[in-house]
Amino acid sequence: MSLMITDDFRDSFFQECEDLLEAMNDGFRLMAENQHEIETVHAVFRAVHSIKGGAGAFGLDALVAFAHHFETGLDKLRAGKLDLDDTVLGLFQRCGDHLADLVGSARDEVDMDAASSAQLHGELDAIIGTVVQDDPDDAPDFQPAGLDLDLLFAPAPGGRYRILFEPWAELFRSGNDPAMLLRNLGRLGTLSARLNTDHVPPLSELECTRPHLQWELILETDETAETIADTFEFVDGLCRLEIAESATGETVRPGGCNSMPDAPTGEADATGPDTVTHGEQTQPIARTNDSKRASAATIRVDLERVDKLINLVGELVIKEAMLSQSISKIALPSENEVSVGLDSLKQLAGEIQEGVMAIRAQPVKPMFQRMSRIVREAAVATGKRVRLMTQGEHTEVDKTVLERLVDPLTHMIRNAVDHGLEDPQTRSAAGKPEEGTVILSAAHRSGRVMIDISDDGGGINRAKVRKLAEDKGLISPDADLGPAEIDNLLFLPGFSSKDEVSALSGRGVGLDVARSEVQALGGRVSITSNPGEGTTFSISLPLTLAVLEGMVIEVAGQTMVVPITAVQETLQPRTAEIHAIGQDGRVVTNRDRLVPIVDLGAIFGFRPPPETLDNHVLLLVETDNGRHCALIVDGIQDQRQVVIKSLESNYGHVNGVAAATILGDGRIALIIDPDGIIRDATGPIGGDFQLHAAR
Amino acid sequence: MLDEMAEARAADREMVAFRVAGQDFCIDIMSVREIRGWTETTILPHAQRYVKGVINLRGSVVPVVDLSERLGLGAIDPGPRHVIIITVIGAQTVGLLADVVSDILTVNDDDLQPVPDIASESARAYISGVVVAQQKMIRKIDLGKVLPADGRDLT
Numbered sequence: 021m022s023l024m025i026t027d028d029f030r031d032s033f034f035q036e037c038e039d040l041l042e043a044m045n046d047g048f049r050l051m052a053e054n055q056h057e058i059e060t061v062h063a064v065f066r067a068v069h070s071i072k073g074g075a076g077a078f079g080l081d082a083l084v085a086f087a088h089h090f091e092t093g094l095d096k097l098r099a100g101k102l103d104l105d106d107t108v109l110g111l112f113q114r115c116g117d118h119l120a121d122l123v124g125s126a127r128d129e130v131d132m133d134a135a136s137s138a139q140l141h142g143e144l145d146a147i148i149g150t151v152v153q154d155d156p157d158d159a160p161d162f163q164p165a166g167l168d169l170d171l172l173f174a175p176a177p178g179g180r181y182r183i184l185f186e187p188w189a190e191l192f193r194s195g196n197d198p199a200m201l202l203r204n205l206g207r208l209g210t211l212s213a214r215l216n217t218d219h220v221p222p223l224s225e226l227e228c229t230r231p232h233l234q235w236e237l238i239l240e241t242d243e244t245a246e247t248i249a250d251t252f253e254f255v256d257g258l259c260r261l262e263i264a265e266s267a268t269g270e271t272v273r274p275g276g277c278n279s280m281p282d283a284p285t286g287e288a289d290a291t292g293p294d295t296v297t298h299g300e301q302t303q304p305i306a307r308t309n310d311s312k313r314a315s316a317a318t319i320r321v322d323l324e325r326v327d328k329l330i331n332l333v334g335e336l337v338i339k340e341a342m343l344s345q346s347i348s349k350i351a352l353p354s355e356n357e358v359s360v361g362l363d364s365l366k367q368l369a370g371e372i373q374e375g376v377m378a379i380r381a382q383p384v385k386p387m388f389q390r391m392s393r394i395v396r397e398a399a400v401a402t403g404k405r406v407r408l409m410t411q412g413e414h415t416e417v418d419k420t421v422l423e424r425l426v427d428p429l430t431h432m433i434r435n436a437v438d439h440g441l442e443d444p445q446t447r448s449a450a451g452k453p454e455e456g457t458v459i460l461s462a463a464h465r466s467g468r469v470m471i472d473i474s475d476d477g478g479g480i481n482r483a484k485v486r487k488l489a490e491d492k493g494l495i496s497p498d499a500d501l502g503p504a505e506i507d508n509l510l511f512l513p514g515f516s517s518k519d520e521v522s523a524l525s526g527r528g529v530g531l532d533v534a535r536s537e538v539q540a541l542g543g544r545v546s547i548t549s550n551p552g553e554g555t556t557f558s559i560s561l562p563l564t565l566a567v568l569e570g571m572v573i574e575v576a577g578q579t580m581v582v583p584i585t586a587v588q589e590t591l592q593p594r595t596a597e598i599h600a601i602g603q604d605g606r607v608v609t610n611r612d613r614l615v616p617i618v619d620l621g622a623i624f625g626f627r628p629p630p631e632t633l634d635n636h637v638l639l640l641v642e643t644d645n646g647r648h649c650a651l652i653v654d655g656i657q658d659q660r661q662v663v664i665k666s667l668e669s670n671y672g673h674v675n676g677v678a679a680a681t682i683l684g685d686g687r688i689a690l691i692i693d694p695d696g697i698i699r700d701a702t703g704p705i706g707g708d709f710q711l712h713a714a715r
Numbered sequence: 716m717l718d719e720m721a722e723a724r725a726a727d728r729e730m731v732a733f734r735v736a737g738q739d740f741c742i743d744i745m746s747v748r749e750i751r752g753w754t755e756t757t758i759l760p761h762a763q764r765y766v767k768g769v770i771n772l773r774g775s776v777v778p779v780v781d782l783s784e785r786l787g788l789g790a791i792d793p794g795p796r797h798v799i800i801i802t803v804i805g806a807q808t809v810g811l812l813a814d815v816v817s818d819i820l821t822v823n824d825d826d827l828q829p830v831p832d833i834a835s836e837s838a839r840a841y842i843s844g845v846v847v848a849q850q851k852m853i854r855k856i857d858l859g860k861v862l863p864a865d866g867r868d869l870t
Contacts, residue, residue: 674761
């Protein structure tokens with residue numbers, strides 16, 4: 021039981037660490053853009069400090085030790101004893117990265133090698149100068165002390181108040197936080213707090229929903245008692261509050277407080293007095309540190325619950341469609357109540373679906389922050405100077421999409437730094453600033469999410485790319501390729517444009533892998549490049565993995581769905597120009613282009629290819645890599661939004677099939693994967709390369 | 716030692732018995748989620764012959780395996796009288812097509828006999844033992860082998 025509670029605490033600590041690290045990185049970014057204020061430094065300091073405090077409570081010594089040292093460095097910056105130049109910021113950023121690593125390894129309970137800690141330690145020492153070890157604040161164990169308050173708020177020579185504050189359960193239940201109140205109180209003057217734990221019962225009798233704590237506060241301020249009472253305005257009636265002017269200064273002695281930052285403010289209090297004799301605990305206010313908590317009105321929900329809800333809503337939408345279908349079979353007069361009711365039900369179900377999907381949507385910001393680290397590391401590895409600029413980091417994307425985007429994006433970012441940007445000498449020779457810029461931007465555009473990775477490097481060296489592709493036998497030497505086609509060669513499996521394999525992006529994993537990862541998410545990657553100006557990789561992604569706009573078609577008696585994004589146009593074979601090639605090959609002429617014809621029924625093994633196409637429809641599809649084909653289908657039924665269901669979970673992957681969905685009649689329909697079909701039909705690189713190159 | 720034996724003796728299992736191609740089979744009731752009537756399946760491309768397709772089980776896509784074909788007893792031409800036994804093996808949910816569910820048996824582990832040598836190799840591969848009950852020989856199916864843990868093997 022108690023172990024479970026510890027686990028819960030642990031989990032929430034690590035979740036909080038993620039928020040804190042995000043806040044820290046936010047601060048560093050502002051510093052990098054030179055937009056920071058003193059509060060930014062404070063925020064970073066607080067974040068690191070909070071991590072240290074929490075880590076201490078869980079006995080994560082390595083984390084505490086490093087965070088402490090890091091914090092000392094930040095403290096120097098905060099106190100204005102350190103100038104924030106690029107070297108210092110760079111070091112702090114690397115320390116931040118290392119802190120994140122330490123948090124990660126503590127969470128996964130794996131050991132980190134101490135060498136990197138030690139090295140950063142050393143560098144910090146060098147920057148800080150000699151660390152003042154006799155300063156009690158610098159003692160390695162967590163001992164918050166009220167020193168900063170004295171620095172920030174000069175003690176006022178006014179009155180001295182004794183305040184007794186005892187929060188009741190209702191105070192916590194209504195979302196108030198004693199730490200906030202005490203901190204606000206601290207702004208009025210110099211505050212010393214003494215935590216009275218006399219009423220905390222033994223663990224066996226502890227009711228965790230009842231508070232057991234009492235604070236005895238001494239406030240030196242020139243404000244009136246009314247102003248002090250105003251601080252507690254919002255918790256009026258939710259706590260015991262006594263404010264009295266005290267004549268004599270009672271010394272409040274500093275002492276060790278349990279290092280878990282939340283414990284004193286959290287849950288506890290009691291009826292049975294004198295059951296435990298804790299020592300008196302003094303908790304100075306200045307550094308209590310959970311400001312994060314009060315500001316964000318969010319809840320953490322198990323992803324599984326959200327997914328369950330999404331599934332259920334998907335079911336609801338399907339059931340609604342089934343109901344509409346069966347009702348439409350009954351000849352009801354128009355404008356009847358049933359149809360009207362059903363219409364509003366449909367609308368409601370749609371709105372619920374949208375709302376539920378929105379729960380899964382997450383801003384891209386944390387991922388962008390991870391990328392800034394990738395850029396820093398890549399810059400160090402390549403000896404280039406690189407600045408990452410991010411735009412649209414509040415753009416929201418489905419959580420799963422976001423998670424699965426990390427790998428391809430990491431690859432593309434590294435690629436941009438390693439291959440995209442020139443080295444400093446070449447840059448200055450070309451009249452560019454030595455520091456290269458990589459811009460990472462996200463935006464919503466026409467129902468999709470666009471993520472662009474741009475560099476201001478030299479652009480793609482097309483002659484070199486072409487030669488490499490020829491040398492590797494990827495294209496024939498006489499192939500007639502336009503600039504865009506040459507750029508797309510970068511995505512071919514087995515292509516790496518760097519002459520020598522570099523340690524950074526030449527890991528045998530090419531851009532083709534990054535692209536297929538994006539494609540697996542229903543996304544597309546395109547590339548634009550201007551010589552001398554830079555290269556942009558654009559990733560276009562669906563907003564969600566849960567629904568898809570599809571064209572419902574019929575092939576050999578089976579109903580299937582083609583993603584609408586792939587469909588370019590539909591052709592009537594009767595009017596289209598069809599040519600036979602070889603024994604059973606057929607192509608259709610479309611806009612001066614010869615497009616191979618593929619029978620969906622035959623490729624799935626449902627039937628032999630039809631002799632004549634007169635009773636069929638041709639569906640012209642284009643894949644992300646610009647390959648085209650015309651699919652023979654028997655008929656087009658509908659165009660609608662379909663819920664995506666996994667085929668892999670109970671069965672496995674099927675070539676040419678992306679997923680499954682459930683139609684209005686409750687039957688399953690397969691969602692086809694045009695790219696897979698073209699690969700099946702024409703081989704991995706395909707014969708139409710030459711053809712559409714003439715476009 | 717004696718205690719252990721007594722415990723082993725007490726290991727009664729409940730089995731769902733069903734008929735496929737005139738033969739009796741059974742599987743542990745713990746791996747059966749539900750039994751439903753035959754519904755038309757959606758055919759999967761490139762699938763093994765014994766995979767009849769997929770059905771919608773309250774929002775999940777569940778493949779249906781023709782047990783008769785899988786055991787080498789000839790394909791079933793499914794109709795409304797046939798049943799689909801929805802089973803769960805590991806993380807996978809798979810439906811087994813059978814002629815009829817006949818009984819629920821209580822079988823003691825001690826009553827489980829090894830497969831007789833005369834059984835054909837193809838059938839033996841999927842049967843982990845036989846039980847004699849009500850004058851019938853009931854074959855216990857090794858679900859793990861009928862439904863490979865890795866979905867790819869089905870394709």
